């Protein structure tokens with residue numbers, strides 16, 4: 200009541216002031232609307248399709264969970280899903296371990312640091328398609344590394360990871376690690392550089408060895424970076440499509456099928472949109488299992504920090 | 509407890525020489541303050557004593573042992589950093605025991621040591637907290653605790669109080685003094701606060717541009733500064749410097765004279781003895797603000813070394829306990845500290861009594877004390 204009276208008695212803001220105030224909103228609205236449509240509307244639509252009997256074209260006849268049932272009774276899907284977990288685990292742990300090792304080595308004030316950083320970061324600049332194609336040549340028994348080493352004289356040298364159905368998944372893991380350990384290194388190195396150098400000096404005076412200084416003092420300080428790197432890589436892993444498509448095309452046989460490849464197959468090759476949508480929802484579930492707890496953790500930490508300041 | 513000897517110590521970063529031949533010697537149990545303006549190389553010197561920076565030239569001995577190339581952990585020193593450098597992911601207790609753990613001290617002994625130090629510094633209630641949950645003063649105590657928990661030969665402090673507010677600083681200062689009395693360890697204490705240096709140290713090393721300008725007891729540094737840099741750096745408000753000509757006064761005694769405010773010449777008779785050492789025609793007269801008084805016959809009777817001079821008062825700043833007066837001497841402004849009862853008034857031409865027995869004379873070329 201009273202504010203209305205006060206406002207009424209005064210001249211309101213000019214149109215110019217109003218425009219200034221509104222402009223951030225005006226600028227943001229289109230992209231917010233687009234993200235909203237892409238994320239929520241299409242997600243809900245996909246969810247609906249996954250519960251329908253769509254085949255070549257979307258249809259809206261509700262059939263319950265039958266798409267999910269048939270999905271999970273398919274051996275190829277089961278292989279794809281377990282490949283995903285195998286790949287994620289090795290890829291994330293491997294890339295982080297190698298990235299951390301590289302970062303620590305570079306952090307020892309090596310000569311030509313900028314050069315090493317660029318070399319290790321370079322794979323990230325190359326797309327997964329190119330990486331996959333190049334590595335498929337390297338793995339090729341006829342004209343890849345095996346051929347090269349045999350040509351040097353070791354005639355019984357064997358290196359055909361990608362063409363054996365039992366080891367092909369490891370070929371993909373190695374390639375993935377090669378591609379992204381530089382990225383992990385860059386983040387870890389930035390973290391190491393942000394650590395107060397006095398902490399290291401204090402540890403030196405305290406008589407801690409270099410190993411102990413890293414383990415007890417430096418790495419705990421950059422712990423949040425581990426989590427961030429892991430989360431970014433998990434979502435890389437779950438979306439893995441182009442790397443596999445270029446490297447093995449899911450083969451030999453079905454040994455390196457991944458969920459994303461399977462979804463693509465169902466939807467665009469075999470005309471089973473309903474079941475493809477169900478598979479896509481399962482991928483979303485895998486992502487959510489990781490990202491939802493992470494975002495809760497981030498919020499919780501921010502609250503905790505605010506409470507102390 | 510052990511002594512520390514530094515001889516002709518030099519340090520260069522690339523082509524820049526930061527320390528240019530430092531000589532300092534601390535006797536066992538002494539409290540040495542290193543003071544000097546920002547960038548004069550105090551932290552670098554401390555880091556070299558700790559072994560965190562390499563020695564370019566010269567030698568450092570702890571006790572009789574040459575430690576130039578000994579690793580920090582084997583020098584048996586403890587250090588408090590300016591930033592405190594507490595390990596942020598460890599609790600206060602873990603911070604304090606980290607060094608003992610690294611050295612393989614068994615657990616019961618560690619617990620015993622933590623208990624002793626926590627009681628000494630009154631940080632028992634904080635032992636379970638992380639450094640992020642402590643106030644500045646508490647962090648400072650913990651940093652001290654981390655140093656005190658060991659029984660080192662040498663304590664090194666790098667401006668441990670500079671991050672604290674004024675009141676806490678005074679409190680912590682007296683605590684450090686008491687602590688040193690109790691533990692009696694040889695201590696090197698870096699500060700750029702000259703009051704801290706005066707109150708804490710048994711001897712002060714004043715540094716400037718990578719060199720020790722003077723290394724002496726606090727009162728000696730204050731009363732007989734080796735050169736104009738030291739004279740200007742120690743003391744606040746700073747010493748007044750007046751360009752003067754050497755001559756005699758009307759009674760024929762040796763004196764210095766300078767242009768007074770009105771255009772005439774003011775003459776101050778020199779204290780006995782000093783005149784014989786002057787070899788130049790001009791000298792720079794240095795007078796501390798507290799040696800300038802309002803002139804009265806009683807003052808002259810009590811202190812025969814008082815010389816009389818007149819000066820207009822340009823400004824006064826009462827601070828409560830004393831009043832700072834700014835007077836004009838020719839082209840310069842001279843600062844005096846007065847008792848509020850006899851404070852100068854703005855605009856007045858005051859007759860000042862200058863206590864010449866405390867005056868310092870400097871060579872105008874070398875800037876050194878005569």
Ligand SMILES: Nc1ncnc2c1ncn2[C@@H]1O[C@H](COP(=O)(O)OP(=O)(O)OP(=O)(O)O)[C@@H](O)[C@H]1O
Nearest residue numbers: 521524526544545546547548549550551552553700
């Ligand atoms: N690692 C380094 N490389 C090059 N120059 C350095 C390095 N460390 C210090 N210096 C230089 O050495 C000089 C002395 O530095 P130092 O930190 O010892 O000063 P300080 O007396 O402790 O100053 P403050 O009172 O500001 O702490 C400075 O001019 C600084 O720029």
Ligand SMILES: [Mg+2]
Nearest residue numbers: 550551552666
């Ligand atoms: Mg410093």
